[in-house]
Amino acid sequence: MAAKKKQDFESGLKELEALVERMEGEMSLEESLKAYEAGMKLHAQLTAQLDTAEKKLKTLSEEMHGLQIYFS
Numbered sequence: 001m002a003a004k005k006k007q008d009f010e011s012g013l014k015e016l017e018a019l020v021e022r023m024e025g026e027m028s029l030e031e032s033l034k035a036y037e038a039g040m041k042l043h044a045q046l047t048a049q050l051d052t053a054e055k056k057l058k059t060l061s062e063e064m065h066g067l068q069i070y071f072s
Helices: 009-024 029-072
Strands: none
Touching: 009 029
């Protein structure tokens, strides 16, 4: 599978869901292994995107909390 440029979370999730659907059907062992590998790579990318979003939310939340204390 060719390297893809980074995609947004929603399209990556749809791609992963479609991959899982295909894997639930009939596939040869070789096809299953390739699909599994692609799915694991995609899962890692999506997890990294979620981790980044969580860190941003935590930072924003801490900043807002700091502003609330400052203006109290």
